[in-house]
Amino acid sequence: MRIVSGIQPTGNLHLGNYLGAIRNWVRMQDAMPADGECLFFLADLHAITVHNDPVVLAANIREMAATIIACGIDPARAILFRQRHVPAHVELGWLLNGTARVGWLNRMTQFKEKSGKNREGASVGLFGYPVLQAADVLLYQATHVPVGEDQKQHLELARDIATKFNQDTGTDLFTLPDPIIPPAAARIMSLRDGTAKMSKSDPSEASRITLVDDADTIAGKIRKAKSDADTLPATIAELANRPEARNLVGIYAALADQTASEVLTRFEGKGFGTFKPALAELAVETLRPIRERLNHFRADPAELDRLLDHGATRARALATPTLAAAYAALGL
Ligand code: TYM
Numbered sequence: 409m410r411i412v413s414g415i416q417p418t419g420n421l422h423l424g425n426y427l428g429a430i431r432n433w434v435r436m437q438d439a440m441p442a443d444g445e446c447l448f449f450l451a452d453l454h455a456i457t458v459h460n461d462p463v464v465l466a467a468n469i470r471e472m473a474a475t476i477i478a479c480g481i482d483p484a485r486a487i488l489f490r491q492r493h494v495p496a497h498v499e500l501g502w503l504l505n506g507t508a509r510v511g512w513l514n515r516m517t518q519f520k521e522k523s524g525k526n527r528e529g530a531s532v533g534l535f536g537y538p539v540l541q542a543a544d545v546l547l548y549q550a551t552h553v554p555v556g557e558d559q560k561q562h563l564e565l566a567r568d569i570a571t572k573f574n575q576d577t578g579t580d581l582f583t584l585p586d587p588i589i590p591p592a593a594a595r596i597m598s599l600r601d602g603t604a605k606m607s608k609s610d611p612s613e614a615s616r617i618t619l620v621d622d623a624d625t626i627a628g629k630i631r632k633a634k635s636d637a638d639t640l641p642a643t644i645a646e647l648a649n650r651p652e653a654r655n656l657v658g659i660y661a662a663l664a665d666q667t668a669s670e671v672l673t674r675f676e677g678k679g680f681g682t683f684k685p686a687l688a689e690l691a692v693e694t695l696r697p698i699r700e701r702l703n704h705f706r707a708d709p710a711e712l713d714r715l716l717d718h719g720a721t722r723a724r725a726l727a728t729p730t731l732a733a734a735y736a737a738l739g740l
Contacts, residue, residue: 409444411436412550412585414451414491414541416608417472418460420618423691424606426479426698427593427662428556434480436554436588446486447548447723448476450716453491453498454540457533458522473712475619478701487726489719491544496727501536501543503734507573508539512565518558542566547727550585557594558605563587577737581730593662599633602651617691619698626695627688630656635680642676644668656680660687663694 413433415425437446450472455465469490481488491497513519516538523530541562545553546569553563563585570582598604598615606616617626634652641647647654654668657675660683661668675683705712 409440410549410551410583411440411444411446411554412448412545412548413554414449414454414544415472415476416455417450417452417465417469418455419468419608420620421472421475421479422606422608422616422618423659424556424593424596424616425608426619427596427659428590429554430476430479430481431593432554432588432590433476433486436552437481437486440485445548445726447550447726448481448486448488449494449544449719449723450476450490451541451544454537457531457537470709470712471706473716474705475698475702477705477712477715478619478698483715483719487719487722488715489723490716493716493720494723494727496547496724496731497540497543500547500727500731500734501540503738504539504543504546504569504573505536506738507569507576508536508542508565512568513538515561516565517561538562538565539569542569545585546570546582547730548723549583549730551583552588553585554588554590556596557589560587560589573734573737579733579737581733581737590662592658592665592667596659596662597651597655599629599655602634602653602655617695619695619702621695622699623692623696626692627685630684630688630691633684635684637679639677639679640672640675640683642672644672653680656683656687660690663687663690 413429415429421430433448440446450469452469473488476488477483513535519535519537522534542565545566555563567584570584574580574582596606598606598610600612600615610616614629614632617629633656635656636650636653638650640653640657647657657668657671661671664671
């Protein structure tokens with residue numbers, strides 16, 4: 409088993425990232441048998457496909473590393489590194505540009521969302537972004553990739569690229585990776601709009617809970633979260649047309665490690681005046697230990713750099729054979 413996943417070091421980690429991805433990284437790391445390997449990286453090369461202030465980006469990279477460690481990733485067991493420190497990602501990404509088809513990339517919904525109406529003005533990097541992402545996982549022969557729902561299409565593309573490369577070169581070089589998507593938290597939505605994904609790029613801070621928010625901030629954001637005047641029903645089916653209510657129940661379920669049905673059994677007939685304070689308390693208590701550990705790790709940037717360098721050394725060693733085989737397969 410080889411687990412690989414990444415996160416962009418832009419802004420603070422939010423509840424969607426945590427429940428949709430990072431918590432799963434930690435669980436997979438903790439359950440990993442001795443002969444398996446977990447690689448987690450900061451996708452700093454992906455971050456530059458949109459404009460970022462270099463000073464802010466440099467600070468965010470360390471901050472994200474500290475946050476991931478505070479969430480429970482142990483750099484002694486998992487390989488934690490910066491993508492930019494393993495040039496093989498870029499090299500394989502370029503090789504795979506020869507395999508990926510423009511038509512495939514044209515179908516990527518994330519590019520459509522991120523480029524919006526200004527497609528012609530988007531960077532070439534933003535368009536080719538999923539090819540680098542394919543290289544990120546194929547480089548390590550990943551068997552499983554823990555991600556939120558929004559990355560599923562990119563993972564399918566990685567499988568298509570791997571299949572075509574293997575066929576074109578008459579090899580079985582690349583392993584086809586399977587996405588691991590958590591059922592309860594695959595898609596955490598904005599607190600301001602139950603139809604939009606919770607996202608780092610949403611201009612409204614009130615739309616997301618971040619792992620650096622203190623107890624009062626978390627409680628305030630949940631109090632002000634969009635909801636409705638109805639009470640909670642007995643079944644999830646009855647929440648079909650209440651996206652905000654469904655999202656808040658889903659967040660509770662994910663935080664409590666329960667199903668949404670179990671949450672509704674407990675809160676059936678209660679309004680948001682009762683549900684929101686319970687959710688706020690649960691969120692504060694779940695995130696409190698992470699925030700306390702984060703304050704500890706961010707106090708020692710030199711140690712963070714040392715840990716990331718050590719992770720990169722291990723990742724480079726694992727990447728070398730596959731990159732060499734990819735060059736050879738192409739006759740280079
Ligand atoms: P990124 O940085 O946007 O998000 C990191 C992880 O968090 C998940 N996620 C969510 N899950 C549930 N609800 C949400 N609202 C939510 N928002 C984000 C994402 O699905 C992701 O798992 N392209 C990737 C980074 C990347 C990568 C990779 C991932 C680069 N190379 C290789 C896996 C494998 C991204 O931008 O994720």
